[in-house]
Amino acid sequence: MNVLYNAVVYLVWFFSTFFVVLISLVMVFNRNKLYEKKKPLDSFPLVSVIVPAYNEEHKIAETIASLKDVTYPNIEFIVVNDGSRDGTSAVVTNSIGTDPRFRFIDRKVNKGKAASLNEGISIAKGAYVACMDADSSVEPDIFHKTLPYFDRETIGAVTVSVELKNPKSILHKIIDIEYIIGLSLFLKLFSVYDCIFVTPGPFSVYRKTMLDEIGGFDITNITEDHEIAYRIHKAGYAIVNCFEAKVYTICPETFKGIYVQRRRWYSGAIHTLLQHRDVLFNNKLGVFGYFAPYNYLLVSTGLGLFYASTYLAISRTIENLWYYSYTNFNFFDHLLEFQFDILQYGRIYLIGLCAFLFTLFLMVAGLRLTGKQFASKKVGMLGFPYMFFLYQIFWSGALYAVLRRKHVRWR
Amino acid sequence: MEQRNMVFLLALFITLFLGSTIFLLGDFLNGQREKRIDDLSSEMYANLNEMQTFMLMSEIYGDGMACLAFKSKLQALDKSVWDLGIKIDQYRIASEEFQKDPFYLGQKNAFNEKEVFYLMLLSKIKKHCKYDQAIISFFYRNSEDCKKCDDQSFVLTDLKKDAEKEMSIFSFDADLGLNTIKLLTEYYGIDTYPCIVVNDQKYCGMQDKNFIIEKLCETNHLSFCPEKEENMTIS
Numbered sequence: 001m002n003v004l005y006n007a008v009v010y011l012v013w014f015f016s017t018f019f020v021v022l023i024s025l026v027m028v029f030n031r032n033k034l035y036e037k038k039k040p041l042d043s044f045p046l047v048s049v050i051v052p053a054y055n056e057e058h059k060i061a062e063t064i065a066s067l068k069d070v071t072y073p074n075i076e077f078i079v080v081n082d083g084s085r086d087g088t089s090a091v092v093t094n095s096i097g098t099d100p101r102f103r104f105i106d107r108k109v110n111k112g113k114a115a116s117l118n119e120g121i122s123i124a125k126g127a128y129v130a131c132m133d134a135d136s137s138v139e140p141d142i143f144h145k146t147l148p149y150f151d152r153e154t155i156g157a158v159t160v161s162v163e164l165k166n167p168k169s170i171l172h173k174i175i176d177i178e179y180i181i182g183l184s185l186f187l188k189l190f191s192v193y194d195c196i197f198v199t200p201g202p203f204s205v206y207r208k209t210m211l212d213e214i215g216g217f218d219i220t221n222i223t224e225d226h227e228i229a230y231r232i233h234k235a236g237y238a239i240v241n242c243f244e245a246k247v248y249t250i251c252p253e254t255f256k257g258i259y260v261q262r263r264r265w266y267s268g269a270i271h272t273l274l275q276h277r278d279v280l281f282n283n284k285l286g287v288f289g290y291f292a293p294y295n296y297l298l299v300s301t302g303l304g305l306f307y308a309s310t311y312l313a314i315s316r317t318i319e320n321l322w323y324y325s326y327t328n329f330n331f332f333d334h335l336l337e338f339q340f341d342i343l344q345y346g347r348i349y350l351i352g353l354c355a356f357l358f359t360l361f362l363m364v365a366g367l368r369l370t371g372k373q374f375a376s377k378k379v380g381m382l383g384f385p386y387m388f389f390l391y392q393i394f395w396s397g398a399l400y401a402v403l404r405r406k407h408v409r410w411r
Numbered sequence: 412m413e414q415r416n417m418v419f420l421l422a423l424f425i426t427l428f429l430g431s432t433i434f435l436l437g438d439f440l441n442g443q444r445e446k447r448i449d450d451l452s453s454e455m456y457a458n459l460n461e462m463q464t465f466m467l468m469s470e471i472y473g474d475g476m477a478c479l480a481f482k483s484k485l486q487a488l489d490k491s492v493w494d495l496g497i498k499i500d501q502y503r504i505a506s507e508e509f510q511k512d513p514f515y516l517g518q519k520n521a522f523n524e525k526e527v528f529y530l531m532l533l534s535k536i537k538k539h540c541k542y543d544q545a546i547i548s549f550f551y552r553n554s555e556d557c558k559k560c561d562d563q564s565f566v567l568t569d570l571k572k573d574a575e576k577e578m579s580i581f582s583f584d585a586d587l588g589l590n591t592i593k594l595l596t597e598y599y600g601i602d603t604y605p606c607i608v609v610n611d612q613k614y615c616g617m618q619d620k621n622f623i624i625e626k627l628c629e630t631n632h633l634s635f636c637p638e639k640e641e642n643m644t645i646s
């Protein structure tokens with residue numbers, strides 16, 4: 001068991017270290033591109049913003065308020081009520097008021113997020129379509145920042161940095177760091193090699209002609225923002241990231257809520273991969289064709305390590321309980337007698353230390369590049385390394401759901 | 412070469428370099444561990460040699476002087492034996508990742524040989540100098556063949572912490588096949604493991620801490636032994 005376990009540790013270390021080193025090199029070689037100043041717009045083509053909403057009576061007013069503050073001069077907002085059973089319809093009507101830029105589709109039947117987005121796209125008149133979650137807020141100048149990125153006909157979509165709105169609980173502070181690294185820093189770096197794998201639901205802008213060409217969102221997929229990224233790449237378009245534009249979103253309050261959300265994300269990702277398996281190792285798609293298999297290699301070896309570690313930890317705990325049962329359970333005597341001796345620790349610990357230092361490096365790089373203060377993020381930084389354990393729990397739940405063909409709903 | 416390919420190759424090179432650095436650092440630590448074991452072994456052997464000299468002195472000059480010398484040296488020797496035994500186990504686990512390290516096997520053999528020697532010496536001194544030193548001999552096999560041996564080892568380690576200076580514990584690995592250990596197992600008639608010998612009485616099978624304390628206190632006056640009733644007077 002120990003030999004096998006050590007082998008898995010070395011494998012996981014190699015694959016994850018290669019990934020982090022690669023990311024770091026991309027960061028170093030392309031540091032000038034991170035805050036690249038695009039030529040300001042000299043014309044203002046019409047932009048349509050679609051906001052699908054389902055039971056969002058408590059959050060959508062803030063979303064609409066942030067949209068009202070958007071300074072882009074040529075814009076239309078389409079809010080689609082996806083058969084909400086709460087007071088969303090009334091809140092939207094009140095919030096819109098008499099603003100002529102808004103259109104409201106108050107559908108009574110729930111059809112799902114992708115169907116609502118497609119409905120909005122079908123009536124959108126803009127040359128660019130922004131899709132936005134009903135629980136998110138944007139900066140007023142977001143289109144002045146994002147639209148210049150459509151400087152080539154092959155740019156199909158522009159993503160922005162996703163940040164968590166007012167993280168308060170410890171779990172939210174950890175997820176805040178995760179978003180800064182995963183949905184801000186990484187997306188920017190992935191865009192350098194054209195392998196952005198998601199156009200985040202909170203806010204992304206698409207070229208309308210491209211959306212028409214690929215047929216909009218897939219209504220059968222529960223992670224429509226991930227699935228569409230595959231089809232954008234397959235259609236020969238690129239997805240780029242506008243690092244300096246930000247969308248602020250929320251995440252579920254409870255651990256259970258977060259688990260359900262992640263299970264949906266990850267099981268959706270597995271379904272998407274199976275749906276688009278022609279992408280795997282597809283040279284025509286460049287790095288993107290290799291990105292997904294590598295990502296799943298990391299996930300699967302990480303899961304293997306997690307299961308082996310859990311097994312060892314549980315068996316070691318049971319073993320220790322047996323030991324202590326013979327000595328009247330004197331745990332504290334042993335704790336007090338602990339003596340540190342660096343020579344007790346072998347290469348496996350060096351590997352663990354190396355992985356920890358890389359995690360620290362990614363956090364620091366993410367915070368520095370997004371201009372955050374370390375002091376305000378210290379709780380999240382302390383807790384973020386534990387996120388790797390949570391990932392395994394979320395992935396296990398997703399895998400179980402896929403294997404059992406359990407129906408995971410969008411909500 | 413395209414910059415993208417260069418970055419991939421560079422990343423691979425840096426990863427391999429980091430891996431090699433960890434490997435070499437691990438090797439360096441292995442070397443340090445072996446050096447530490449060698450140092451502890453030398454210290455233990457020096458202490459044993461000194462005890463042997465005291466033994467000869469007692470035969471020439473009589474027990475009085477030698478017993479004083481034994482007493483002063485006993486604790487240091489006992490500690491060096493105990494520390495070495497523990498370090499060999501700890502460092503072996505840290506060093507062996509994919510295969511058994513012959514260095515630790517060699518050290519284990521040498522350590523067990525010296526332990527037998529020390530046990531004989533201590534038993535003789537105990538008799539000569541009338542020391543109230545408790546002696547426990549622990550016979551075990553590797554944990555795959557003897558699931559309870561690890562448990563017994565834990566109990567004895569715990570016990571040793573309670574009475575470090577008053578007790579000497581010897582652990583003998585029956586799997587090493589040493590002639591001296593074979594002789595001891597034959598002498599005590601040991602055929603099941605784990606097995607402990609407390610002051611010459613054999614108790615095979617798993618024994619918990621309370622049982623061993625009870626047996627120790629029957630023959631020794633150790634600090635953790637309860638006061639005996641006969642010491643109490645009724646007026």
